[in-house]
Amino acid sequence: MRTEQEEIRLMKGNEAIAEAAIRCGCDGYFGYPITPQSEIMETLMDLRPWESTGMVVLQAESETASINMVYGAAGCGKKAMTSSSSPGMSLMQEGLSYIACAELPCVVVNVMRGGPGLGTIQPSQADYYQSVKGGGHGDYKLITLAPASVQEMADFTMLAFELAFKYRNPALILADGIIGQMMEKVVLPPYQARMTEEEIRRKYPWATLGKLRGQKQNIITSLCLLPEEMEAVNLHLQAKYRQVEQNEVRYETLHCDDAEYLIVAFGSTARVCQKAVETAREQGIKVGLLRPITLYPYPSEAIARIAGRGRGVLTVEMSAGQMLDDVRLAVNGAVPVEFFGRLGGIVPAPDEVFEALKTKLIKENV
Amino acid sequence: MNIIDSANLVYRKTPVMTDLTMHYCPGCSHGVVHKLVAEVIDEMDIQDKTIGIAPVGCAVFAYKYIDIDWQQAAHGRAPALATAVKRLLPDRYVFTYQGDGDLAAIGTAETIHACNRGENIVIIFINNGIYGMTGGQMAPTTLDGMKTATSPSGRSVPLNGYPLDMTKLLAELDGTCYVTRQSVHSLGAVRKTKKALRKAFENSMLEKGTSVIEVVSTCNSGWKMTPDESNKWMVENMFPKYPMGDLKDR
Amino acid sequence: MAKVKGAVVVDTEQCKGCDLCVVACPSDVLSLSKEANAKGYNYSFMSSPDDCVGCAACAYVCPDACITVYKVKI
Missing domain, CATH: 3.40.50.920 (Rossmann fold)
Known part of the structure; x- marks a missing residue:
């Protein structure tokens, strides 16, 4: 049953991601232009969600800055996302490793193009290893969703946020230039309100929103100098990944x-x-x-x-x-x-x- | 007569500092700056509204010592984190705490662009002309001729280029509202730095742009001098290249 | 003119004996002790307590926030 707020539209995969992000109560998008995914930020800038839902949209100076802006926003318990394409994803690997270790929920979209190097702007799937085998340094995993239609670009934007927050883990939407650029019919979901600060404090007590009187300080970090403690951090991550493997195969x-x-x-x-x-x-x-x-x-x-x-x-x-x-x-x-x-x-x-x-x-x- | 009585108290450690002993070397400037930041937060009564962004380098553990919410950034990326935190929580006080390697080398782009966008944040820049944490290597701010682990015969301009005056550069940007260079080597200097910090924190609620406070500092273990000798060496050698005072105040 | 008398209390376990308070004191009140604390540092103490005026210069420059200062008018 479709609710009244659902809308059927003909749109590009990239545009569907932007629409879905606003509709699912995303708090912040931070990105840097790169073909073939620039329509994501372009659509957001056109839709001006800061005037409707209050979502922040910011063009950063690089993919490195974008992913670190996502780190900052996610550390506050906010729904944050970025998007890029293959060469830009290479730049984001540092940030993703930190985000995975600090256990920050966020959504990253990679609309893959052909590589290696600057390569081509045509579609490719050659970032599979980078996406599912680590990509950055250390033992970590990204929950990785592979859409095959414009509808799934919209649906997986919501699903990725859901999984990211469920497991406190970055979630990746691994699309390619075809899905990003092609136009199809898509049913857009109804609008969800953004989380209030009270809601974030209640659901995600680790978020750095400011230390309230009588509460302990929250620290978002990936640093753990003692090897025994760092091993414990790793074992915790591995236990989480086993849960993901048990529950989330699709x-x-x-x-x-x-x-x-x-x-x-x-x-x-x-x-x-x-x-x-x-x-x-x-x-x-x-x-x-x-x-x-x-x-x-x-x-x-x-x-x-x-x-x-x-x-x-x-x-x-x-x-x-x-x-x-x-x-x-x-x-x-x-x-x-x-x-x-x-x-x-x-x-x-x-x-x-x-x-x-x-x-x-x-x-x-x- | 009992002088040591709470009624006669003139100075005590601010409760915004935690009870942990700081890991810094004896005489390190970081401790003084940490204390001043905590005092400003205490005096402005904004402990519940302040989010700090810690760097990579010696101050990576700043979050252990100032009792507020913190995020620890990857090397150089603190201004990117601070940008997002402040944009999403505009009524919070957000500051970064960065060393010269963090701010002036690996994080040059993030620093310049955050300042150029005029993010309403405070950037605290500790410039001691050396990489302390990794064992005293050359920094972008290392003085010409200064000996470090990676410039054992002294920094050479033909090889390494010129010492980078990031603060001067940041003062040129339209996005910055307050850019000042201070130090913490004497009672007078400490008081001025605290005043500058207070002003910077206040600016961040006035939508004026970015406030940058460089604190020209010592790294006595990296410089291989006593803390007192380091202070004197800093005044004599660092101050001519990095002169004290406001570069911009609008 | 009222005379001022001060006193400082050093948290000797937090003190790292960096000597900066000793140098900062305008009245030469402080010295580093011959004794070392648990971490092996020769901590600072009031070697000439009668000369302290409670100006707190020592505490302001102390990197380890381990000095508390008191002052009375007599």
Whole structure:
């Protein structure tokens, strides 16, 4: 049931993120322009939420400053976010490591483009390792959501804040240039009020809002010089990550019930693969598709279960094969795992995927 | 006659300081500046409204000694944190506490841009011309010819460039409202620094822009001198390059 | 003219014997003790208590906030 406040609109993925941020009661956005995600801040500046909800929107001097502004805002228990694209994300890794250790909830959006280096502004998925394997220094994890539609850009903005606050952990929306730039129908959620200071003090007593009389001071820090204490901090983080892995795995399957072959792909690549699965099915080949929605935590069990019933897995990515490692770890040698990818900003076509399926996987099993 | 009686008290440690012994080396200027910040917070009765941003460097543990809410920033990023805190909590007093490596090297961009935006924050800049915490390496503010762990024969301009006068640079920016250079080596200097801090904290509620207080300081262990010798060396050598007084007050 | 008499109390366990209060005192009231505190520092003490006027110069410059100052008019 849609409420009256919900709205159906045709918009870009980047614009949907901006709309959803305001609607979910975000307190502050801090960012730096970079293609292909600049519409997020542009939309926010156009919508002027500081006049409606009171949300602060600020263009910073760099991605380094943006992520540290997010640190400052999140440290006050505020809903804070930033967005960038691949080269900018590299600059943010320092801040993310500090934020993860200080256990600050925040949302970061990466609309990936082709790299390495300055690369290209065309879509890519080559920041998978950076996103789910750490990225910055130290043992930490970002809860990573991979949207595959404009609708999910909006929905995951809300979900990312929810998970970030639930676990006091940064949450990453890992999109790519296609999802950021393409236009689709999207149902925008109703407006939620921003949290009041009383609410923040009650729900998040660690927030630095000013030390009230009779209360202990709050300190947001990632420093812990004694190795025994630092190990305890790490063990606490690891325990939290185990909880996340237990509770928050999300994925979607298509035609997996009778699948002899399984394709694993995320984000816009999953939509390309969906078409390839349809083509295969039309030709009588029993292919299924598993789309991880959370890249961390990863749907390893589901992949192992479905792949274990079949004859092989094809991983498709816009990279040289990064998620491939996690698929192989999940399948653990039970069946062959092959890879098909395009690099440098090129989007694989459905027929290329179908061809790869036939040449790399099915042929082997003949 | 019993002089030691609360009725006769003229000076005591402010309750805004915690009871912990500070980790600083004997005679370190940080302790005096910490005390002055705490005294100003106490006298303005803003302990519940003040959020400090601690740096990386010797003052990383400032949060242990001043009993207010704190965030500890990555090296150089304190002005970015302070920007967001103040923008989201405009009725709070927000200050950064940064050393010369933090503010004038790795955090140059964050410092200049926070000041240029005219963030209504206080920036406290401890300039002792050296990296204390990491063992006395050269800072951007190290004087020409000054010996440090990474300039063992003395800073050389052809190799290392000139000592950076960040405060002068910040005074040029339209976003700053009050830029002053002080020290804490004598009774008179301490009183002036406290007055400057008070003014800066008051400015942050007047929407005038950023207040910057440089405190030219000593690092006696890094300089390899006694605290008293350090003070004298500072007056003789640091003050000509970093002269005392207000650079801007509007 | 009223005469002023002062006294200082040093928190000897917090004192690090940096000597800055000794140098700052205009009346040469303070010295560093021969005894060391638990951390091994020769803490400051009133070696000439009768000369103290309670000006608090020592306390103002003390980096460790370990000096309390009292003053009476006599």
